[in-house]
Amino acid sequence: MLSRLASLWRNLFRRERVERDLDEELRSYVELLAAEKVRDGMDTAEARRAALLEAGGVEQVKEQVRDARGGSLLDGLAQDLRYGARSLAHSPAFTAAAVVALALGIGATAAVFSVVDAVLLRPLAYADPERLVVTLHHGIDPVSPANFADWRRQAASFERMAAAEYWTPNLSGDAEPETVLALRLTADMFPLLGVRPLLGRALLPREETPGQDHVVVLGYGLWQRRFGGDPGVVGRSIALNGEPYTVVGVMPGGFEFPPFWATGAQMWAPLALGNRAANREASSLRVFARLKPGVGLGQARAEMTALTARLEGEYPGTNRDVVVRTLADAVTGDVRLALLVLLGAVAFVLLIACANVAHMLLARASARQRELALRATLGATRGRLVRQLLTESLLLAVAGGLAGVLLAWLGIRALVALGPATIPRLATVGLDGGVLAFVVAVSLVTGVGFGLVPALQASGRDVNDALKEGARGSTEGGGRHRLRSLLVASEFALALVLCAGAGLLIRSFVALRGLDPGLDPRNVLTMIVSVAGAREGVPGRRAAFFERLVEEVKALPGVRTASAINHLPLAGDIWGLPFHVEGRPISRPGEAPTATFRVVLPGYFETMGIPIRRGRDVGPDDRRDHPEVVVVNERLAERYWPGEDAIGKRLTLDDAGQNPVWLTVVGIVKDTVRSDWAAAPDAELYVPYLQGRGYLESSSTVYSYLTLVVKTSGDPIERAPAIRRLVTSMDSGAPVSAVQTMDAVVADATAASRFYLLVLAAFAAVAVLLAAVGVHGVMSYSVSQRTNEIGIRLALGARPADVRRMVVGQGLTLALAGAAAGLVGALGLTRLMAGLLYGVRSSDPATFLAVGAVLGAVALAASYVPARRATRIDPLRALRSE
Amino acid sequence: MPTTTLLQGTLDLIILRTLLPGERHGLGIARRIEQITKGTFVVKPGSLFPALHRMEEAGWLASSWGESENNRRARYYRLTRAGRRQLRTETDEWGRISLAIAAALESA
Numbered sequence: 001m002l003s004r005l006a007s008l009w010r011n012l013f014r015r016e017r018v019e020r021d022l023d024e025e026l027r028s029y030v031e032l033l034a035a036e037k038v039r040d041g042m043d044t045a046e047a048r049r050a051a052l053l054e055a056g057g058v059e060q061v062k063e064q065v066r067d068a069r070g071g072s073l074l075d076g077l078a079q080d081l082r083y084g085a086r087s088l089a090h091s092p093a094f095t096a097a098a099v100v101a102l103a104l105g106i107g108a109t110a111a112v113f114s115v116v117d118a119v120l121l122r123p124l125a126y127a128d129p130e131r132l133v134v135t136l137h138h139g140i141d142p143v144s145p146a147n148f149a150d151w152r153r154q155a156a157s158f159e160r161m162a163a164a165e166y167w168t169p170n171l172s173g174d175a176e177p178e179t180v181l182a183l184r185l186t187a188d189m190f191p192l193l194g195v196r197p198l199l200g201r202a203l204l205p206r207e208e209t210p211g212q213d214h215v216v217v218l219g220y221g222l223w224q225r226r227f228g229g230d231p232g233v234v235g236r237s238i239a240l241n242g243e244p245y246t247v248v249g250v251m252p253g254g255f256e257f258p259p260f261w262a263t264g265a266q267m268w269a270p271l272a273l274g275n276r277a278a279n280r281e282a283s284s285l286r287v288f289a290r291l292k293p294g295v296g297l298g299q300a301r302a303e304m305t306a307l308t309a310r311l312e313g314e315y316p317g318t319n320r321d322v323v324v325r326t327l328a329d330a331v332t333g334d335v336r337l338a339l340l341v342l343l344g345a346v347a348f349v350l351l352i353a354c355a356n357v358a359h360m361l362l363a364r365a366s367a368r369q370r371e372l373a374l375r376a377t378l379g380a381t382r383g384r385l386v387r388q389l390l391t392e393s394l395l396l397a398v399a400g401g402l403a404g405v406l407l408a409w410l411g412i413r414a415l416v417a418l419g420p421a422t423i424p425r426l427a428t429v430g431l432d433g434g435v436l437a438f439v440v441a442v443s444l445v446t447g448v449g450f451g452l453v454p455a456l457q458a459s460g461r462d463v464n465d466a467l468k469e470g471a472r473g474s475t476e477g478g479g480r481h482r483l484r485s486l487l488v489a490s491e492f493a494l495a496l497v498l499c500a501g502a503g504l505l506i507r508s509f510v511a512l513r514g515l516d517p518g519l520d521p522r523n524v525l526t527m528i529v530s531v532a533g534a535r536e537g538v539p540g541r542r543a544a545f546f547e548r549l550v551e552e553v554k555a556l557p558g559v560r561t562a563s564a565i566n567h568l569p570l571a572g573d574i575w576g577l578p579f580h581v582e583g584r585p586i587s588r589p590g591e592a593p594t595a596t597f598r599v600v601l602p603g604y605f606e607t608m609g610i611p612i613r614r615g616r617d618v619g620p621d622d623r624r625d626h627p628e629v630v631v632v633n634e635r636l637a638e639r640y641w642p643g644e645d646a647i648g649k650r651l652t653l654d655d656a657g658q659n660p661v662w663l664t665v666v667g668i669v670k671d672t673v674r675s676d677w678a679a680a681p682d683a684e685l686y687v688p689y690l691q692g693r694g695y696l697e698s699s700s701t702v703y704s705y706l707t708l709v710v711k712t713s714g715d716p717i718e719r720a721p722a723i724r725r726l727v728t729s730m731d732s733g734a735p736v737s738a739v740q741t742m743d744a745v746v747a748d749a750t751a752a753s754r755f756y757l758l759v760l761a762a763f764a765a766v767a768v769l770l771a772a773v774g775v776h777g778v779m780s781y782s783v784s785q786r787t788n789e790i791g792i793r794l795a796l797g798a799r800p801a802d803v804r805r806m807v808v809g810q811g812l813t814l815a816l817a818g819a820a821a822g823l824v825g826a827l828g829l830t831r832l833m834a835g836l837l838y839g840v841r842s843s844d845p846a847t848f849l850a851v852g853a854v855l856g857a858v859a860l861a862a863s864y865v866p867a868r869r870a871t872r873i874d875p876l877r878a879l880r881s882e
Numbered sequence: 883m884p885t886t887t888l889l890q891g892t893l894d895l896i897i898l899r900t901l902l903p904g905e906r907h908g909l910g911i912a913r914r915i916e917q918i919t920k921g922t923f924v925v926k927p928g929s930l931f932p933a934l935h936r937m938e939e940a941g942w943l944a945s946s947w948g949e950s951e952n953n954r955r956a957r958y959y960r961l962t963r964a965g966r967r968q969l970r971t972e973t974d975e976w977g978r979i980s981l982a983i984a985a986a987l988e989s990a
Contacts, residue, residue: 021957029908036909056926056928064928
């Protein structure tokens with residue numbers, strides 16, 4: 001063993017000396033031989049020639065000696081690599097096509113796999129995240145405080161149960177005031193998640209009492225940005241909504257609250273429910289829980305079902321459809337399907353790329369038949385030839401893999417930059433070890449898998465046959481041609497599935513974009529202005545502030561009109577309030593009709609381009625001490641006063657039994673989109689801001705902000721700085737946030753669909769391109785192999801058109817056979833993406849027809865080029881070309 | 883005179899045997915083999931040198947540069963201790979095989 005190693009060492013590192021020795025030894029052998037012959041009477045020159053002849057090819061002997069020595073395997077490998085690289089460099093078009101195909105396949109797969117890995121596969125960054133669940137109405141809707149208290153007390157499946165509530169306080173102080181996204185949490189939320197603060201402490205149970213709840217834990221990002229990462233911030237007092245809060249802790253970097261909701265919260269304060277604790281109507285809490293060890297999800301669900309059924313009996317209408325989901329499920333939710341569809345699609349792209357490379361290798365192997373046969377007759381063993389061909393395909397795969405990594409890196413950057421905000425954890429996506437390992441594995445499998453078949457085929461043939469066949473330049477052997485045709489047909493099948501998927505997404509997107517939002521988003525600027533804790537924020541001054549703000553904005557240059565609303569459609573919150581229609585029986589609790597509650601300043605409908613169908617807009621006189629009025633949307637009017645004129649009818653938002661305040665309907669407006677772009681409109685009502693009691697009287701900060709909407713004559717975003725300055729000049733403590741155009745809000749609403757569409761369409765385009773290259777390659781090769789036959793046909797009087805038809809016909813047959821198979825596959829597979837579609841069935845015939853036609857046209861074009869070349873064959877040259 | 887290809891393995895044995903009296907260079911070994919097999923075996927450089935190098939790698943032979951009888955540089959091979967052991971083993975082996983084959987042929 002040791003001597004083998006020593007010899008390996010010698011051969012590897014003293015190769016030069018060994019080679020020199022061998023050279024000299026053989027030279028000396030020839031000289032001795034010649035000397036012998038001179039002794040026998042030959043003259044010197046002749047003796048030397050005879051000696052050389054007898055030695056029988058010095059180079060060959062050297063080769064045999066090298067083979068016999070240790071280290072020859074490595075020698076051979078280096079030689080294979082050199083030879084492979086040289087032979088690839090000799091056919092740059094083939095090499096480039098193969099490397100590009102592989103790079104596209106590997107790069108796209110690695111990029112999508114990175115996203116899937118980060119978003120779906122990587123566990124959430126909490127202790128035992130698989131035991132975390134969320135318990136919400138319909139799996140997404142918030143829970144009332146009283147329900148939360150009952151569940152927490154009675155459910156035995158959970159180790160802990162905690163709740164969170166949305167909170168957007170104004171943070172003021174030395175720097176410019178800003179609205180911070182924050183959460184109010186029950187104290188056991190942090191222990192439930194199993195995370196500890198970086199500095200200071202988390203929240204304490206006794207801080208859930210009103211009066212003791214003015215403490216806050218900062219997020220790492222906010223701590224760095226606003227407090228310069230100063231550890232001394234713990235214990236310091238900061239102003240939130242104008243009230244002092246003591247910082248008790250700072251969370252570590254990378255901690256974020258479960259990102260299925262309130263993503264990006266930067267601050268956590270105790271949830272002190274006080275007298276809200278017994279409220280079973282107002283639902284504002286998100287409930288999180290940790291399963292006890294050994295308790296399964298099914299068991300917890302069964303218990304919650306029984307528990308909520310009991311509570312529903314006790315308090316009707318309060319405990320319907322309570323769903324327990326794992327936190328991971330809640331986080332990935334709707335995104336899972338889309339990402340899995342993309343992963344499937346990209347796997348298809350990779351398969352197509354591999355098929356492409358495989359049939360290119362096959363074609364190349366056939367074209368090199370004579371070269372290989374020659375090498376075989378010169379003594380190369382079959383193993384040696386297979387190794388040679390495998391080395392070549394591995395070289396290709398490695399080059400493709402390297403280029404693929406580069407593409408993946410670019411692709412990931414593009415996906416992260418373009419991806420919609422609805423994809424959780426997208427910012428954490430990156431090329432990591434796992435993905436690189438994946439790329440290496442894919443490269444190797446591609447290289448070996450798709451190099452092996454052609455290598456075995458090419459080397460396994462009878463040498464004589466090969467030489468003869470090659471010499472005749474006739475049609476290639478049947479088996480290999482069938483395999484290549486099969487590969488190209490499969491490419492078309494896969495490409496058709498991808499195109500069908502992309503086509504369906506395009507139709508969905510067109511349908512989505514065709515939806516009428518009921519408003520005109522052009523030239524509208526929106527921003528949230530909050531006066532919580534500011535000088536103008538006290539209930540007595542708030543209304544006057546907003547009224548004056550809108551008037552002064554209207555007076556700015558470039559502004560056509562302006563108004564304000566509590567929650568902007570699509571971007572803002574949705575408050576559903578129960579109401580009663582005058583003259584109808586009083587509903588039981590929980591069964592009253594509900595409508596989305598909006599408050600608006602005059603001019604909102606004009607600014608947003610929402611047509612008033614009947615009646616009038618909210619006017620400047622609709623204020624306190626004037627008759628209380630309401631504007632409703634068509635949906636509400638039709639549903640509750642069908643066949644009647646809703647104008648003049650009355651409804652109330654109060655408890656109908658207790659001498660309520662009746663609101664008279666003065667206007668009916670067109671239905672608009674609410675929060676979900678594709679959802680059908682629902683009942684909405686608009687109350688004049690100056691008559692909204694909560695907005696005028698309550699000190700609660702939920703009433704302390706409005707969204708300003710401004711219709712401009714030019715680019716709306718250019719007006720933003722002037723409006724900001726105006727707000728600051730009116731109250732320096734009032735922060736402006738969420739500045740965006742209404743166009744951007746609308747675009748965001750369909751951003752996810754657009755994103756999936758773009759990615760899938762890109763994959764489909766790559767697939768079609770690869771398939772086209774495939775059919776072109778096969779037909780070109782077939783034409784070049786059949787030069788002889790085509791020459792004879794032409795010589796015998798076939799017209800060029802006949803030849804063209806024959807070649808194009810073969811290419812088309814191949815493509816259409818594949819496409820037909822793909823059609824069957826697509827019908828099955830697109831059903832899986834039904835959840836991503838809107839307004840189109842997964843088996844939409846128009847889409848499938850169009851996609852089939854496109855692929856047919858591509859196949860036609862791709863076979864036409866070689867077909868034309870075939871007609872230009874000169875019969876005489878073709879026959880003489882041997 | 884008809885020449886015969888040496889059986890695989892037999893060449894090693896014969897080369898080892900020719901080196902038993904002392905060191906020789908490549909051509910010397912080839913000539914000596916022709917001589918002792920009475921011209922039955924002619925060893926071409928294409929099989930001689932690979933065999934020599936392989937046996938050197940295996941540690942049965944050692945080589946060094948020296949002067950030939952007519953003052954030319956040549957590479958001389960000699961048996962190592964392991965080479966002598968190998969020669970003994972292979973000779974015994976060969977004896978057994980040839981006896982067995984002779985017996986088989988006689989009995990037929």
